[in-house]
Amino acid sequence: MPSDGRYIARVPPCARSRRSIALALALACLTALAAMTAAATALPREEAEAAIEQAEREAAAAGVHGPRSTPWVLARVAELTEGRSVLANLALIENNALIAAELAAALAAGP
Secondary structure, eight states: OOTTSOOOOOOOTTOOSHHHHHHHHHHHHHHHHHHHHHHHHSOOHHHHHHHHHHHHHHHHHTTOOGGGHHHHHHHHHHHHTTTHHHHHHHHHHHHHHHHHHHHHHHHHHOO
């Protein structure tokens, strides 16, 4: 993204019809919107990584492994971040669903 805040979308060379160009631009814009929204609600990378590393160390120390480890680590990361990791994950899921719905609607609309 340019420093003045504009988003420049690139149309892939395989986009040969007006519809494929429109879909490529829509995908690029929705992806940028999702990234900006996720960034606004996300944890700072350093904080997220520190929480994950600590939760993984604690899980190993507590003998938690296998299928039980993922829910245990996610719950501990939520505790360590005071719920901010949950909000960031929910925002990511919502944005992914928005992109999928918009693209499905565009594809269903046809040429």
